[in-house]
Amino acid sequence: MLLKLRKHSFFINASREKLRFCLASTSSATTATVAEAIAPQLNPQNTQLRESQEPPFSCYLDPKYVISLLLRSRDIFHTRQIHSQVTIHGMLQNLNVANKLLYTYAQHKALGDAYAFFGEMGERDSVSWSVMIGGFAKVGDYTRCFGIFREVIQYGVRPDNYTLPFLIRCCRDMVNVLNGRVIHDVVLKHGLESNRFVCAALVDMYAKCRVIEDARKLFDEMPSRDLVSWTVMIGGYAECGNAYESLVLFDSMREEGVVPDKISMVTVVSACAKLGAMNKARLVHDYVFGNKFSLDVILGTAMIDMHAKCGCIDSARDIFDKMKDKNVVSWSAMIAAYGYHGHGRKALDTFSMMLSSGTLPNAITFVSLLYACSHAGLIEEGLRFFTLMWDEYSVTPNVKHYTCMVDLLGRAGRLDQAVKLVESMKVEKDEGLWGALLGACRIHGHIDLAEKAANSLLQLQPHNAGHYVLLSNIYAKAGRWKDVAKIRDLMTRSRLKKVPGWTWIEAYNNFHKFSSGDETHPMSKEIYEMLRNLNEKLKLAGYVPDTSFVLQGVDEEVKLGMLYAHSERLAIAFGLIATPAGAPIRITKNLRVCGDCHTFSKFVSAITQRVIIVRDSNRFHHFK
Structure with a gap:
């Protein structure tokens, strides 16, 4: 039934029990759909409206219901429809509704809509500011994120335990400890240093920025440490190269009665992999199975990596076979494990099984395969897989694939082919690629090419002592002791020291x-x-x-x-x-x-x- 009232037009679709309405004007019309929420507020017995009645929807709409509509919003278009209707009915004056609309835009990553609406809000509270900061943080727009935070400070709004963790995580992702310390000062100024969410974020930030001493100091000063705090600190030590301390912390956590969950166990398993300690790996393995953690793709893949890097490839395969569900990451981890243990043929067999299972390879799979071919001397197989990447699986080779190929050809003494490949590649060359070429020159004593590769390496990483040492060793192997002395003198003047073995x-x-x-x-x-x-x-x-x-x-x-x-x-x-x-x-x-x-x-x-x-x-x- 079409009903005309003043400047509004309405169409009631009884079959779908939804109310579709159009707001008409002389120049344009905006169409919106609101699901079953507003219609029930009208008398369901009325199928007609009289001209003498008040304008439609002048009746009061429950803000709670509008908020529930926003929470169920399927996409940005649906959100805009709801936005139109709450504007028509003057509900944006309700700050809870306005904040929820802002939040919904941010959730759909429509930050342009969110920021425009934010600018039009007549009233804002700490939630409004937090939603905008969190929205920009989640999409990685750190400049606007910190810009909004500056406005928070300028307007005298008190930051809360929702806003600050977002900013701290931005500093973490940017690996910007200077900004992190500024936010830490704000935390102290507002007395939020004892808040476990804020403190856990600070610990994580300092650990990711490799300021592990500050992270540990904060961790030790926390009045109460929950599972998240422990997991962050354990992961922080592992990422900073101190996996042993990660496992010590894991033992301390259990002694304090904190029960690990699957996420924390993945962190512990990864730390054990970095340490390469078989006895510790067995203890962690027994704990996982003793507490009946399910071997999903995340934990299962982490345990494959742990056993392989602790030197037990058979245990890694046993875990792999026990996993009910496997994805491309799981298969790639098993292929990689065979590769760095020198079992090239088994890596290729596993790849065939992967294809038979219906799992398609990705870029990481081919890195694992090419690495396996390189270290097992499977030259022709490696060349074939490098060609198949794009021809059959539409995987574009990146610098890691080229690095594996340079290593494969270089180990086989086919340096001319390796150089041609480097010269023909269209992707940007990195230190890994030049390092592989330099390593091949070391094996075969190709000094001229070694100097070229070393020069390219030192342009990328002028303060990496390992590159100087490798070139010095190539000179030494050739008996060119004057060149060795020059390299050592250059290292001394640059205040570079060889990493001790x-x-x-x-x-x-x-x-x-x-x-x-x-x-x-x-x-x-x-x-x-x-x-x-x-x-x-x-x-x-x-x-x-x-x-x-x-x-x-x-x-x-x-x-x-x-x-x-x-x-x-x-x-x-x-x-x-x-x-x-x-x-x-x-x-x-x-x-x-x-x-x-x-x-x-x-x-x-x-x-x-x-x-x-x-x-x-x-x-x-x-x-x-």
Whole structure:
């Protein structure tokens, strides 16, 4: 039925029980639909309206109902329709309705509409300001986010525990500790330092900005710590490279009676993966299954990564097989695990299984595949997958894929092809790509190309001492000691220091750390005695030290002495003393294992009948 009243036109659709109305004017008409909310407020018995009645919808609409409509708003168009009607009925004077409309626009990421409406609001409260700050923060518009906050301060509005965490997270995402400290001062000024939401956000911000001491100080001063606070602090230590302290905190959390949930367990599992501690990994594994946490794609994938990075690829596969649901991330994690353990063929088999399951690969999958091909010497397979990426799966190669290909070709000695690939690529080159090319030059002694790659690297990262060291080692291997001296002098003038090599081993429920020539360990006497015994047996087995890996211009005898006490050897000798007979020895090194230590490990594994697993900065090495 069409009813005309003054300047308004209405159409009642009885079949859908909805009221559709048009506001007509001489120049335009705005159409809006409001679901079953307003119609019931009219008398349902009336199918006709009389001309003598008051204008339609002059009856009072319940603000609570309008707010419920906004909460159920499906999209931005529906929100605009509701906006039109509450404007017609003068309900925007109700601040609760206005704030909820503002919030709904922000939820639909319609920040243009939200900001325009915000500017027209005759009255605002702290909720209004918070909604705008939160809206801009969620879409990553940090400039406007902080701009609105400046207005908050200028207008004398008191920030609350809703507004400040948004701003703190902006500082975290920007890794801007200076702005973070400014917001921290505002927190202190308004007495919100004891609020657990604000404090947890500050701890997270400082941790992400790698100011872990400040994060820990705040954490320790919190009057009450909930699960979120503990999880943030545990994750913070792991991200700052102190995974051991993450696991210590996990134990402390449980001692205080805080029960972990699945999110916190994912954080703990990830910390354990970074630490590479098998005994800790077993404890975490037992806790997960003992408390019946379901292996969803997030926790399951994290546990695959943990077992793989702790040196047990079989346990990683066992977790993978137990997962009921797998997505592309889970499959890619398993492929990557096989890759950095040197099981290239198994990585390819897993990829075939992935395709058979109906899961399509993504960019990360192909990085894992190409890495596996590179470290297993599967040259032709790697070239084929690189071509298939775009041709069959529409995955555009990025710099990581090109880096894997340069590494693959470089390891195979096909440096000319690697250079052509670098020259033909259209994506921006990064330090990883040039580092892969420089590493290939180190293997094959290609000095001219090494200098070109090193120059490109140093333009990108002029303060990374590792690049200078790698070029210096290439010169040293070629006997160009004058060039070595120049590099070292350049490092000295730039105040750059070489990262020292360390090797860790887990034993006696603790971590034992060794440097080259280390004599600080309480069991040093026994360790060096074990080394002497090993060297005698190794000579009989045919082991001959390769002093070419000592890249210093010193006498041969001095080189032998330097090889003798490399940190890897000290850790292996200690492992033979500290672990049960027949048990695998797992060690972790922060740098690459030198070639002679690789040979040493192989011989020691053979004469002691021990499995030795070495995790270095690049991959795992298995000796058995």
